[in-house]
Amino acid sequence: MKKTFFSAFLLCALCACSSSDKTEDMTKPEITADGEQTCPVDCQQFKRGSVIPFHYLLSDNVELGSYNIEVHNNFDHHTHSTSAAECEIDAEKAPVKPWVYNSDFDIPQGQQTYTAIINIDIPADIDPGDYHFMVRLTDQAGWQQLRSMAIKIVE
Amino acid sequence: MTHFLAATALLCAMTDTVIDIEEVTITDHTVRTVQTNTTLPSIQLTHDYLQQNFSGSLMQTLQGIPGVKAMSIGSGQSKPTIRGLGFNRMAVAEDGIKHEGQQWGDDHGLEIDQFAIDRVEVIKGPAALLYGSDAIGGVICLYTNHIPTDSLSGAVQLFGRSNNGQLGASAKLGLRAGKLFCRANFTIINYGDYKVPTDSIQYYSYYIRLKDQRLRNTAGLERDGSLMFGYAGYNFHSDLRVSDSYAKSGFFANAHGLEVRLSDIDYDRSRRDIDLPYQWVNHLKVLSHSSWRNNVLSVDVSLAYQNNRREECSEPVSHGYMPKPDGSMERHFDKSTYTANLGLKMSLAEHNLNAGVNTEYQHNRRTGWGFIIPDFETGSYGAYLLDKWQPTDKLKLNAGLRYDFAQTHIHSYNDWYKTPVAGGDSVFKQRSADIDLTFNNLTWSVGASYETADWVLKANAGKSFRIPIPKELGADGINYHIFRYERGNTQLDPEVSYQLDVSAYWANKVASIQIEPYLNYFPNYIYLNPTSLYEEGLQLYHYTQAEVLRYGVECQTTCKITRHIDAELKGEYLYAEQLSGEKKGYTLPFSTPWSADAGLKYSHKRHGEGSVGLNVHIVGKQDNIVPPEKPTDGYWTLNLSASHRFHFAGSSISLSLHADNLLNKRYYDHTSYYRLIDVPEAGRNFAIMAGWEF
Numbered sequence: 001m002k003k004t005f006f007s008a009f010l011l012c013a014l015c016a017c018s019s020s021d022k023t024e025d026m027t028k029p030e031i032t033a034d035g036e037q038t039c040p041v042d043c044q045q046f047k048r049g050s051v052i053p054f055h056y057l058l059s060d061n062v063e064l065g066s067y068n069i070e071v072h073n074n075f076d077h078h079t080h081s082t083s084a085a086e087c088e089i090d091a092e093k094a095p096v097k098p099w100v101y102n103s104d105f106d107i108p109q110g111q112q113t114y115t116a117i118i119n120i121d122i123p124a125d126i127d128p129g130d131y132h133f134m135v136r137l138t139d140q141a142g143w144q145q146l147r148s149m150a151i152k153i154v155e
Numbered sequence: 156m157t158h159f160l161a162a163t164a165l166l167c168a169m170t171d172t173v174i175d176i177e178e179v180t181i182t183d184h185t186v187r188t189v190q191t192n193t194t195l196p197s198i199q200l201t202h203d204y205l206q207q208n209f210s211g212s213l214m215q216t217l218q219g220i221p222g223v224k225a226m227s228i229g230s231g232q233s234k235p236t237i238r239g240l241g242f243n244r245m246a247v248a249e250d251g252i253k254h255e256g257q258q259w260g261d262d263h264g265l266e267i268d269q270f271a272i273d274r275v276e277v278i279k280g281p282a283a284l285l286y287g288s289d290a291i292g293g294v295i296c297l298y299t300n301h302i303p304t305d306s307l308s309g310a311v312q313l314f315g316r317s318n319n320g321q322l323g324a325s326a327k328l329g330l331r332a333g334k335l336f337c338r339a340n341f342t343i344i345n346y347g348d349y350k351v352p353t354d355s356i357q358y359y360s361y362y363i364r365l366k367d368q369r370l371r372n373t374a375g376l377e378r379d380g381s382l383m384f385g386y387a388g389y390n391f392h393s394d395l396r397v398s399d400s401y402a403k404s405g406f407f408a409n410a411h412g413l414e415v416r417l418s419d420i421d422y423d424r425s426r427r428d429i430d431l432p433y434q435w436v437n438h439l440k441v442l443s444h445s446s447w448r449n450n451v452l453s454v455d456v457s458l459a460y461q462n463n464r465r466e467e468c469s470e471p472v473s474h475g476y477m478p479k480p481d482g483s484m485e486r487h488f489d490k491s492t493y494t495a496n497l498g499l500k501m502s503l504a505e506h507n508l509n510a511g512v513n514t515e516y517q518h519n520r521r522t523g524w525g526f527i528i529p530d531f532e533t534g535s536y537g538a539y540l541l542d543k544w545q546p547t548d549k550l551k552l553n554a555g556l557r558y559d560f561a562q563t564h565i566h567s568y569n570d571w572y573k574t575p576v577a578g579g580d581s582v583f584k585q586r587s588a589d590i591d592l593t594f595n596n597l598t599w600s601v602g603a604s605y606e607t608a609d610w611v612l613k614a615n616a617g618k619s620f621r622i623p624i625p626k627e628l629g630a631d632g633i634n635y636h637i638f639r640y641e642r643g644n645t646q647l648d649p650e651v652s653y654q655l656d657v658s659a660y661w662a663n664k665v666a667s668i669q670i671e672p673y674l675n676y677f678p679n680y681i682y683l684n685p686t687s688l689y690e691e692g693l694q695l696y697h698y699t700q701a702e703v704l705r706y707g708v709e710c711q712t713t714c715k716i717t718r719h720i721d722a723e724l725k726g727e728y729l730y731a732e733q734l735s736g737e738k739k740g741y742t743l744p745f746s747t748p749w750s751a752d753a754g755l756k757y758s759h760k761r762h763g764e765g766s767v768g769l770n771v772h773i774v775g776k777q778d779n780i781v782p783p784e785k786p787t788d789g790y791w792t793l794n795l796s797a798s799h800r801f802h803f804a805g806s807s808i809s810l811s812l813h814a815d816n817l818l819n820k821r822y823y824d825h826t827s828y829y830r831l832i833d834v835p836e837a838g839r840n841f842a843i844m845a846g847w848e849f
Binding site: 023024026064065066067068070078102103104136138139140141142143144 | 361684685686687688689690691692693694737738740741780782783
C-alpha cells in the first residue's frame with residue numbers, strides 16, 4: 001500500500017517536471033532611438049531655462065506598462081553602464097542647486113509600441129554642468145528596462 | 156573513523172536534557188536522516204560533526220544537508236533556507252524557543268553564537284504542530300543546553316577564514332557539582348572586506364569598480380557571551396540561560412541607500428574598518444526551562460524573554476521631498492518577545508500523548524528617518540495535541556491537531572516631512588494606518604513510518620501556516636536596500652501550506668540509498684509582486700496572495716568502498732509555480748536550481764582520528780525566473796576538507812581545514828541576495844580551525 005502510494009507520488013513529481021513549455025513573458029521592454037527626432041542623446045547640450053523635447057520609442061513583446069524620467073547631476077563623475085559614449089566632461093564640483101527631476105508617466109493600455117514625447121522644462125536657476133538623464137520603463141509583466149544618457153546643461 | 160549521529164526519541168521541541176538518545180553509528184561525512192521515532196524527515200548533527208566539518212560559519216556547515224541551503228546576504232553572512240523556503244517561512248529555534256529577530260530582513264544573519272551550539276537538528280517539512288506560525292518549510296533547532304558531566308570541562312577554539320581575513324576565538328567552560336551545573340561561552344569574531352573574483356560590478360545600471368576585488372565596507376565584527384546555571388535531578392530539571400549576541404557589519408558601500416552616489420568616505424583606505432553605511436544588531440535572550448517527570452508523565456515549562464535591537468546607519472541625504480535628515484540613524488528597531496510554553500507528555504501502553512500550549516507576545520518599536528515597517532504588537536496563542544501510536548514493532552503512526560489565535564495591532568505612521576498634494580497644500584503623508592487584525596488557524600498532521608531490517612519507509616501529510624508579518628501588512632515606502640517602492644496589504648489572510656512528504660531509506664553494511672520527494676501546495680502564498688507602475692520614481696512592488704505549487708526531491712547514496720574510503724553522491728531538485736494571480740505561470744523568486752554533490756573521503760585512526768575529503772559541487776542553470784530576476788548559469792566547484800584529532804591525557808586537540816572553490820571559479824548563486832546586483836560568489840576560501848577540548 002505504502003509502496004504504491006510512494007510510486008504514485010514519485011510519478012506525479014516526474015511528470016510535472018517535464019511540463020516546462022513556458023509561455024510567460026520573459027522579455028524586458030525596450031527603449032530605442034526614433035531617428036533624428038530622438039532626444040536627448042548622449043553628450044547633447046541644453047540651455048538653462050530652455051526645454052528638453054524628450055522623444056523615444058518604447059516597445060514590448062506583449063504590453064507596455066509605464067515609464068519614469070529622472071534627471072540627476074553627475075558632478076561627481078559616476079558612470080552608468082547603459083551610457084556608451086564618452087562625452088567631454090567638466091571638472092568635478094560640489095552641487096549648490098542641482099537640478100532634480102523625477103516624474104512618472106502612464107502609457108495607454110494595450111500598447112506594444114508607444115512614442116513617448118514630453119517637453120521637460122529646465123529651471124533657469126539650477127547649477128549648470130553634467131547631468132544624467134535616466135529613462136525607466138516597465139511592461140505589464142513587471143520587467144523593467146533602463147536607459148541612461150549623459151547630457152550637459154549650459155548657461 | 157566514525158562518528159555518531161544521535162537519533163532523537165522525541166520531536167525537536169523537547170530539550171536536550173530530556174531526550175533518550177539512541178546512537179546510530181554511521182560513516183564520517185554522511186549526513187543521514189534519522190530513521191527512528193519521528194515520522195518527519197529530520198537530521199541530527201552532533202558537536203563532533205559540526206567541528207570537523209566547520210566551513211567558516213554554522214550555516215555554511217549545514218549546507219551539507221540535502222535540502223538545506225545558506226542564502227548569502229552579503230558581508231559573508233548567510234540565512235538558512237529549507238527546501239527553498241526561508242525568512243519567515245521557516246523557524247530557527249534555540250533550546251526549543253523560536254528565535255525572534257527581524258527575520259523579514261534581507262541582510263542579517265543568525266544573531267546566535269554558533270560556537271556555543273552543542274548539536275543541531277533540522278526538521279524538513281511542516282512543523283507547525285509544535286512551533287506554530289512560520290515553521291512551513293521546517294525548523295532548524297539549535298541546542299546549547301548540554302549538561303556538563305565532569306566537574307570541570309572546557310574548550311578553546313581559534314578559527315580563521317582567508318577570503319575576508321576573518322579571525323575568531325571561542326571559549327567554553329562547564330562546571331558540575333553533584334546535581335548543580337554551570338556553563339559559560341564566549342566568542343569574538345572580526346573580519347574584513349569580502350573578496351569576489353571580479354574587478355567591477357554593475358548595480359542598477361551603475362558601473363562600480365572594485366579595488367583589489369573587494370566589496371567595499373563589508374567588514375564586521377561579532378561578540379557573543381552566555382551563562383547558564385542549572386539543577387539536573389533524576390525527576391526534576393531546571394536551568395536558566397542568559398545570552399547576548401552583538402554584531403556590527405558594514406553594507407556594501409556602493410549598493411546601499413537612497414540612490415547610488417559617491418561618498419567622501421575613503422572606503423579603500425582600510426579593508427578592516429566599518430564606515431557608513433553599517434548596521435548593528437544586539438540580541439539578548441533570557442531562557443528558563445524546567446521539567447518534571449516520572450515513568451508515565453512529564454511536564455515541561457519554558458519561559459523566555461528576547462530583546463532584539465537593530466540599527467541601520469547611513470550618510471544622511473535628501474531624497475524627493477525629504478530634506479537632509481539630522482544624524483545617520485536611518486532605521487532603528489527594538490523588538491521584545493515574551494514566550495511561555497507548557498508541554499505535557501504521557502505514555503499509555505502503545506500511545507505516547509503530547510499536549511501543550513504556547514503563548515507569545517511581541518512588541519516592536521521603530522525610530523530613525525527611514526520608514527519600512529510600522530510599530531506593532533502581536534499576541535499569539537496556540538494549543539496542540541499529538542498522539543504517537545506504535546501498534547507493532549515495525550509500524551509507527553502519529554496524528555496531531557493544533558489551533559492558533561493571533562492578534563496584531565499596527566500603529567499608524569506619518570512622514571516627518573511634508574509632501575505637497577493637489578491643491579497646493581502639503582501634508583505629513585501617512586505611510587501606515589492604525590489597524591487591528593486577528594488571525595486564527597487550525598493545523599493538523601498525520602504520519603506513518605514502517606521499518607524492516609534494511610528499509611525505512613515514511614509518509615507524512617500536514618498543514619502549516621504563517622501569520623502575515625507587519626511588513627507585508629503595513630509597509631508603504633521605498634525599500635532603500637533594493638531601489639523599489641514596497642506596499643503592504645492589510646487584506647492578507649494567513650498563508651496556508653499543505654505538504655505531503657515521502658521518504659524511503661535502504662541500507663546494508665556497505666551502502667545506503669535515501670530518496671525524499673515532497674509535494675507542497677499553498678492556496679495563498681504571500682508574494683511581493685513587481686507591478687508595471689511607478690511610485691515616487693521607483694517601480695512599485697505590491698504584496699498579494701497567489702496559489703503556489705511546489706515539489707521536489709532529495710536523494711543521497713553512500714558507499715563504503717574500503718575500510719578507509721567512503722563515497723557519497725547526493726542531489727536535490729525543486730520546482731515552484733504560481734498557479735494564480737498576476738504572475739500566474741511564473742516561478743517564485745530565488746528558486747533553487749538543481750544541484751548535486753559527489754564526494755570521496757579517506758579516514759584513518761593513526762595518532763587519533765583523521766580524514767581528508769574531496770567534493771565536487773555541481774549546480775544547474777536556473778532559467779525559471781520571475782521579474783526582476785536574471786537567468787543564472789550553472790557552475791561547479793571543487794572543495795577540500797581535512798580534519799584531525801589528537802588525544803592525550805583526557806583532552807584532545809582538533810584541527811580542521813575547509814577549502815572552498817579551490818579553482819577560484821567565478822560564478823553566481825541564483826538564490827543569493829547579491830545576484831540581483833551582479834555580485835559573484837566568493838572566490839577561493841580557506842577556513843581553518845584549531846581547538847583544544849578538556
